[in-house]
Amino acid sequence: MEIRVELTQNPKPKPAPGEKLGFGRIFSDHMFLMSYKTGKGWYDPRVVPYGDLALSPAAMCLHYGQTVFEGMKAYYDGEKGAIRLFRPDENFARLNCSNRRLVIPQIDEELCVRGVKKLVEVDKDWVPRQEGTSLYIRPFIIATDPVLGVRPGDEYLFIVITSPSGAYYESGLEPVKIYVEGQYVRAVRGGTGMAKTGGNYAASLIAQDEAHKQQYSQVLWLDGVEQKYIEEVGAMNVFFVLDGEVVTPELQGSILSGITRKSSVQLLKDWGIRVSERRISIEELDKANDEGRVLEAFGTGTAAVISPIGELKWGDKRMVFGGGKIGQLTQRLYDALTGIQYGRLPDPHGWSVVVCDA
Numbered sequence: 001m002e003i004r005v006e007l008t009q010n011p012k013p014k015p016a017p018g019e020k021l022g023f024g025r026i027f028s029d030h031m032f033l034m035s036y037k038t039g040k041g042w043y044d045p046r047v048v049p050y051g052d053l054a055l056s057p058a059a060m061c062l063h064y065g066q067t068v069f070e071g072m073k074a075y076y077d078g079e080k081g082a083i084r085l086f087r088p089d090e091n092f093a094r095l096n097c098s099n100r101r102l103v104i105p106q107i108d109e110e111l112c113v114r115g116v117k118k119l120v121e122v123d124k125d126w127v128p129r130q131e132g133t134s135l136y137i138r139p140f141i142i143a144t145d146p147v148l149g150v151r152p153g154d155e156y157l158f159i160v161i162t163s164p165s166g167a168y169y170e171s172g173l174e175p176v177k178i179y180v181e182g183q184y185v186r187a188v189r190g191g192t193g194m195a196k197t198g199g200n201y202a203a204s205l206i207a208q209d210e211a212h213k214q215q216y217s218q219v220l221w222l223d224g225v226e227q228k229y230i231e232e233v234g235a236m237n238v239f240f241v242l243d244g245e246v247v248t249p250e251l252q253g254s255i256l257s258g259i260t261r262k263s264s265v266q267l268l269k270d271w272g273i274r275v276s277e278r279r280i281s282i283e284e285l286d287k288a289n290d291e292g293r294v295l296e297a298f299g300t301g302t303a304a305v306i307s308p309i310g311e312l313k314w315g316d317k318r319m320v321f322g323g324g325k326i327g328q329l330t331q332r333l334y335d336a337l338t339g340i341q342y343g344r345l346p347d348p349h350g351w352s353v354v355v356c357d358a
Contacts, residue, residue, distance in 0.1 A: 056146035077343030175310025188224035193254035236299030296327030
């Protein structure tokens with residue numbers, strides 16, 4: 001399908017060079033839209049001026065949560081004067097996994113990649129140039145039928161919006177402190193934990209609120225059955241450098257299959273470092289840390305890329321890793337991934353995709 005483009009007649013002022021961007025608070029001039037109707041399929045892919053949506057108060061997404069989303073970024077490559085994406089095909093493959101779980105029609109992944117590229121090209125001047133910044137990209141799908149009834153929708157809207165953003169955590173690469181949730185659960189196998197859907201995040205807010213009250217940045221979730229095995233942090237997959245290997249919880253249907261997680265595992269293997277994807281209990285981690293066998297801990301995700309973990313609070317116990325400082329391997333992974341994303345380092349796996357000249 002051809003992607004039509006309608007340019008805004010009222011461009012917004014862009015952030016000034018050096019202005020503090022925050023995360024996800026400023027939005028560019030345009031957005032990508034595509035519509036769906038049962039019997040017709042996906043149609044009318046278009047780049048249009050950014051603006052509010054017209055939705056019925058009865059729109060199904062507002063009542064039954066039939067929504068999915070993704071998170072990706074565009075990067076300014078100053079050396080080559082180009083704008084880049086990182087593994088966009090993986091984002092839309094994962095979006096289709098979420099679609100299957102939420103009974104949303106499958107998208108044409110190649111068309112969606114083209115749509116994002118076109119949107120980024122149109123709004124390339126919104127890609128920030130400062131070190132460590134990027135254009136955050138949020139694709140999402142909502143059911144829009146104006147019907148009150150619990151069933152899959154017949155009408156959907158696929159939308160992509162973009163936001164020039166700084167670091168996800170204001171502390172940057174400073175190790176974060178994380179609260180281990182012991183009462184509530186995020187997901188169970190057979191549920192929607194492996195999908196990126198709004199309900200997962202809404203269910204996590206009560207624990208996140210408690211974490212913030214205790215001066216912790218994020219929540220570490222345990223499994224939803226025994227509340228014993230480590231699963232993931234609210235916005236990240238999690239890794240531990242333990243006994244000469246890197247351990248990360250295995251994907252069993254309740255953990256999001258992170259693209260940064262997948263990329264990190266590949267890089268670690270490229271470097272000859274042993275990686276184990278397995279169940280690890282909070283008790284095992286605590287014991288290993290008491291014995292001095294946990295050298296580093298870090299999280300991975302699109303928003304933060306790599307985030308060192310300096311401390312976990314589990315009940316009355318505080319586990320401190322690496323003296324509360326960023327570890328050598330954590331730093332190496334961050335440097336390697338961001339080097340590939342911004343075009344500063346060789347890209348042996350072809351993950352970085354040039355969109356256009358800057």
